Amino acid sequence: xxxxxxxxxxxxxxxxxxxxxxxxxxxxxxxxxxxxxxxxxxxxxxxxxxxxxxxxxxxxxxxxxxxxxxxxxxxxxxxxxxxxxxxxxxxxxxxxxxxxxxxxxxxxxxxxxxxxxxxxxxxxxxxxxxxxxxxxxxxxxxxxxxxxxxxxxxxxxxxxxxxxxxxxxxxxxxxxxxxxxxxxxxxxxxxxxxxxxxxxxxxxxxxxxxxxxxxxxxxxxxxxxxxxxxxxxxxxxxxxx
Amino acid sequence: xxxxxxxxxxxxxxxxxxxxxxxxxxxxxxxxxxxxxxxxxxxxxxxxxxxxxxxxxxxxxxxxxxxxxxxxxxxxxxxxxxxxxxxxxxxxxxxxxxxxxxxxxxxxxxxxxxxxxxxxxxxxxxxxxxxxxxxxxxxxxxxxxxxxxxxxxxxxxxxxxxxxxxxxxxxxxxxxxxxxxxxxxxxxxxxxxxxxxxxxxxxxxxxxxxxxxxxxxxxxxx
Numbered sequence: 001x002x003x004x005x006x007x008x009x010x011x012x013x014x015x016x017x018x019x020x021x022x023x024x025x026x027x028x029x030x031x032x033x034x035x036x037x038x039x040x041x042x043x044x045x046x047x048x049x050x051x052x053x054x055x056x057x058x059x060x061x062x063x064x065x066x067x068x069x070x071x072x073x074x075x076x077x078x079x080x081x082x083x084x085x086x087x088x089x090x091x092x093x094x095x096x097x098x099x100x101x102x103x104x105x106x107x108x109x110x111x112x113x114x115x116x117x118x119x120x121x122x123x124x125x126x127x128x129x130x131x132x133x134x135x136x137x138x139x140x141x142x143x144x145x146x147x148x149x150x151x152x153x154x155x156x157x158x159x160x161x162x163x164x165x166x167x168x169x170x171x172x173x174x175x176x177x178x179x180x181x182x183x184x185x186x187x188x189x190x191x192x193x194x195x196x197x198x199x200x201x202x203x204x205x206x207x208x209x210x211x212x213x214x215x216x217x218x219x220x221x222x223x224x225x226x227x228x229x230x231x232x233x234x235x236x237x238x239x240x241x
Numbered sequence: 242x243x244x245x246x247x248x249x250x251x252x253x254x255x256x257x258x259x260x261x262x263x264x265x266x267x268x269x270x271x272x273x274x275x276x277x278x279x280x281x282x283x284x285x286x287x288x289x290x291x292x293x294x295x296x297x298x299x300x301x302x303x304x305x306x307x308x309x310x311x312x313x314x315x316x317x318x319x320x321x322x323x324x325x326x327x328x329x330x331x332x333x334x335x336x337x338x339x340x341x342x343x344x345x346x347x348x349x350x351x352x353x354x355x356x357x358x359x360x361x362x363x364x365x366x367x368x369x370x371x372x373x374x375x376x377x378x379x380x381x382x383x384x385x386x387x388x389x390x391x392x393x394x395x396x397x398x399x400x401x402x403x404x405x406x407x408x409x410x411x412x413x414x415x416x417x418x419x420x421x422x423x424x425x426x427x428x429x430x431x432x433x434x435x436x437x438x439x440x441x442x443x444x445x446x447x448x449x450x451x452x453x454x455x456x457x458x459x460x461x462x463x
Contacts, residue, residue, distance in 0.1 A: 065440040067400030069417060070433030077244045077426075146311070153314040160316075160407075160421065171320040180324035187317040194312035 006181050010173045013163070021189060024166035027158070028151040028193075031087050035094025035147060042095075043102030044128065053103060060096040068093075068154045072161045081162035090154055094147040101143025105136030134208070141205040145198055152194045156186070167193075244430060251431030262415075264435065270411035271439065275402045278334055279395055282341030287387075290346045294353025294383075295375065303350055307343035315340050315401050323408045333405045340401055341394035348390025352383035381456050388455070392447035399439050403432075413439070 007017050015023065046053040071089035079085045109132050117131045156168025163169050167186045174182035206212075251257060257264055293299040315336040322332035356379050364378045406414030416432025419425075451460075 061444065062441065065396045065400070065437070065444055067403060067433070067436050067440060069403050069414075070400075070436050073417065073429050073433045074244060077430075145308075149308070149311045153312075153316075156314045156316045160418075168314075168316060171317055174320060174324070180321070183317065183321040183324055187314060187321050190314040190317055191312045194314075195309070198308060198312070 004179065006185055009170070010177060010182075013169050013173065017185075020167050020170070021193070024152070024155055024168075024190070024193065025197075027083060027086055027155045027164075027166050028090070028148065031090035032094045032144065032147050032151050034087075034091045035098050036144070038091075039095050039098035039102055043099050043106060046099065046103050047106045056099065060099055063092050064096040066092075068157050069160060072158065076161060081164060083164055085161065086155060086158040086164045090151050093150060093154070097147040097150070098140070098143045101139050102136060105139025106132050108139065109135045137208045138205055138212070141201050141208075145201050148197050148201065149194050152190060152197065156190060247427045247430040248434050251427050251434070257431070267411060267413050267415060268435065268439070271399070271402055271413045271436075274330075274333060274337070274405055274410070274412055275395070275399045275439075277330075278337035278398050278402070279341055279391075281334065282338045282345055282394060282398075283391065285338070286342045286345035287349055290349030291353055291380075291383075291387075294350040295379065297354065300350060300354070303346060307347045310339050310343045313339050316404055316407075319404050319408060328409055330410070332408060333402075333410055336404070337398050337401060341398050344390045344393040344397070346390075348393070349383075349387050352386035352390070353379060355386070356382045382459055384455050385451060385459065388447055388451050392443065395443040395447065396440050399443055400436060403436055 009015065009017055009020065013020065042056070046056055066089075068089055071092070072085055075085045075088055079088070113131060113135070114127065117127045122130065156165045156171065159165025159168035159172050163172070165171075167190050170182045170186035174180060174186070260266065290303070293303055313336070318336035318339060319332060322335050326332045360378055360382065361374060364374050369377065402412055403414030403417055405412045406418040413432050413435045416428050416435070420428030420430075420432060
């Protein structure tokens with residue numbers, strides 16, 4: 001093969017291949033982490049005060065409908081063409097995906113289990129940390145899987161607002177320099193990142209829920225619900241309400 | 242100048258309302274691409290999800306396909322298909338369909354799986370055949386969840402159709418891409434506002450479909 005190769009990153013990106021990979025992971029995971037940090041208390045509030053949940057669901061559904069590109073553009077006016085402009089929308093999307101997942105998970109804890117915990121002398125905080133949260137882990141991880149996958153995919157769109165797309169910037173350069181192998185590189189690497197992080201989350205769930213028999217029907221069922229879009233759930237809630 | 246100033250300027254400019262580059266024509270193009278992608282995706286994913294959900298077999302393979310499709314970055318896939326297939330509708334349809342398939346596939350599967358077995362048994366007991374049970378009991382009960390999957394797909398497709406403009410097609414993305422390259426922020430913000438409007442219209446559309454299509458007995462709660 002003549003000309004520059006698959007991993008020859010044009011110098012205008014000021015990054016090596018692995019530099020871009022690192023940047024991409026960072027730009028995708030920081031929003032998920034912030035989203036989780038906000039969604040945990042917010043989800044708990046929605047469980048505590050159930051009147052709060054329907055309006056929160058509505059707001060999050062509407063926020064989720066704002067296209068990433070449009071969101072980036074609106075923010076340029078305030079935060080400029082910086083990494084913050086990419087991080088803020090992705091944080092919002094993560095939050096939107098995680099809140100229903102957490103609420104569903106925490107609500108799935110049976111009343112008997114809660115009563116047993118209370119009878120054992122657990123206070124509200126201890127009960128939350130030692131009973132509710134661990135039982136909600138499969139649902140939370142399910143939400144995280146969708147959030148991480150969408151976050152990884154959306155970081156690339158940041159390339160359109162001025163080189164904030166990490167691996168997505170390769171796509172701009174692929175068009176600019178007519179190098180299709182850069183586009184292939186970007187797609188394959190991004191997809192590989194998404195798959196690897198997904199596997200990592202599944203392993204994390206297995207490690208955190210040792211009581212769930214592996215390869216068992218229950219575990220398989222949890223893996224399947226992982227694939228249900230949390231964003232698709234609200235209508236179920238409001239039709240039930 | 243504030244962002245709202247840009248938006249109102251954009252919509253007040255009468256030049257933006259006429260002809261091939263006008264707002265109505267771009268909205269139409271945008272909806273055309275979106276519904277075409279959604280139609281193709283539904284044509285693939287609905288039968289697959291409903292059948293596997295009905296029989297209860299192949300759920301794991303389905304989750305795997307959905308996870309894999311979700312891992313594909315739409316924007317990257319578009320650029321790659323543009324290199325491989327050239328300018329046209331196909332390179333745009335491929336990423337959009339890949340985007341719409343996972344939510345439809347998984348929710349329709351899950352919708353059929355979670356149908357309460359009691360009414361199904363009752364229907365059988367009343368002498369309904371398997372086809373009647375499927376169309377008169379299972380599908381109506383599963384409909385709200387199926388619709389929510391379609392809605393989720395529709396919102397994502399309408400938002401993402403903007404990228405069609407990157408490979409020189411029309412749609413509302415044109416305003417964004419052209420505006421960005423001309424450094425005309427007013428047009429960019431105007432286009433983005435229109436896309437948000439369309440995405441929100443999808444929520445309204447599916448709410449309406451739900452009102453009309455879902456049986457009051459199902460809607461009334463569990």
